Amino acid sequence: MTALIDPEAPILVQGITGRAGRSHARNMRAYGSRIVAGVSPREDEVDGTPVFRTTAEAVRNTGARAAVAIVPPLSVLETVKDSAEAGLELVVTLAEGVPVHDAVRARQIAQAAGIRWIGASTPGLAIPGRIKLGFLPSVSLAPGDLGVMAKSGTLSYEVCHRLVRAGLGQSLWVGVGGDAVKGTRFAEVAPIFEADPDTRAMVVIGEIGGDEEEELARMILERGLRKPVYALIAGSAAREGVTMGHAGALIHGDVGTVASKQTALQKAGAQVFSRIADLVSAVAAEAPRPPAFC
């Protein structure tokens, strides 16, 4: 168990009656997540799960402690606000395309209320074999002792898939998302991994843009974090002024470059890689047990 999410926690799903909402809810339950309620203006039940009109009502009736929001991007701010007011501990939002000004306001609300917000746009988080909030792919999930945090969904799928093939699974995997402004940043996840007895080392999957990797490096040094950190930073070939898919992946002047992130993390004692294969080999080589290759 980690400080981020109790794998036994009752979960509610906002936007459960939509096409994506239904299928994500079904997949999460099949993975073992305790889905106890849905929230939607329509319908009273989805696949046997009771659906309530508001998040607050769902919490009152079911004791849900965390939420997964499958709502449109322009509804994310309102959903984070509702989740905070309903007293939830955690809300994970999956929508792509949340406006930055909404994200700033949602982060202010979350911080003031003490609710943990993962998003704006993320494939979610998982404790493999126990709980999945979102849609991290099963082909990349396996129980293990790596704490994974990633800005990119697909790049983390690839890296974790290869780590899993090398016998290296995850204690907890958190997709923080590729937004410029987000609910939970690398530097906020690292202390959770550091304190988690099931996590031996951290895998950081970063990319150009912003200063999250640099902030993580400062935090590692200031707090004296001891666990090994393996980092991969994508975007060496990106040009200034060109957004590389993710809204946050934008180099501006010398802010957000791969070089800046590599240097900062290396100074903090992290091993930084530019090739996936090199990261996988290094993690495998330093794993306590010889990994079972397959």
Next chain:
Amino acid sequence: MMLLEHDAKELLGDLGLPVPAGVLLTEGSAVGPFEHPVVVKAQAPVGGRGKAGGIRLARTEAERQAALKAILGMTIKGYRVGAVRLERPVDFVAEAYLSLTIDAASATVRVLMSPSGGIDVEDETARSALRSETARLDPADLMRAVERASANMPQGFRAPLREAGLRLVSAFLEYEATLLEVNPLFICPDGSWVIGDAKLIADDNAFQRSPLVRARIEAQPALYSQAALKIEQDYDFVRLDEFGDVGLVTTGAGLSMQLIDELAARGRRPYNFCDIRTGMFRGNPGRLIQVLRWIAAGPNIKVVLINFFAGLSDLGEIARLLLIALKETPELKAPIVARLIGNNLEEALAIIAADGFPIAVETDLEHAIQLVLQKATP
């Protein structure tokens, strides 16, 4: 996305902020009559245009022609200049600095103000005069931050920077900017102020709520090809290297970026970045056909790498659409390497094998990259 200076200034002008009169001139368009002198400014979404020779003062017709010839088509930080802004020079006594930026970590807005702007804003003296204030993303709080910062400006700067700051707060909120920087902010002999240069990073995700910004992008699809595509089609394709030798049909921004890095590190020249979003195909091969056509237009394409890690999407469906798209683009002659992994892989492999279309299919990314390298170096 960063707007070109011309559009940033026009957007600020739309809200009544003082900007020098100017017009945009795109490559190949006719040059109208102009009064001289005129400043010819390269339009590229990067800093350091002046240092790169992209900004020139022209006092005569001949100087203007020479400046246009030198600047249009030049490359600044890998960005080809396709337009210039022709602008009336401003008579000023001082250059100040003003910016508003989102600070992602604290979820606040930082207001920076300095009486010493221009290109020297990054040096030591300018930095010491810089006043930094923090505010919540809220009009009243932002205005208070501007008041605090301007109260600490020297005599002669206080009033214009206060007024400019308050006006920029409105623009920052109206356009949902993540950065709005005016450097230099000209202080004129009569104490008024004019925006000398403006950087506006607008939020791609807020276009629906910012019709003026959206209209600027839609008016110049050639200058904003990526943003225009995203507005119209909701996916990303960026041509990185006109003479690139590897075309990429990929999904996922991070993995696509990483693939470009991995290929570049092995001496290849990736032609494009692509996040095609397989999850949004909805049974339609249109996106695939469009992307394959763009790649086929590359003069130096030696191989195409397709990489789909399907977390949720159905690879069987994707394989069917891919075969349709490849047959629709016979102009694409380069060999195809497809790396497929994830949901319903077996069906995808069977569909491709049964069809017989020449695609080298791999499930391991390193193997696929090796194959790309072999095919790119005959």
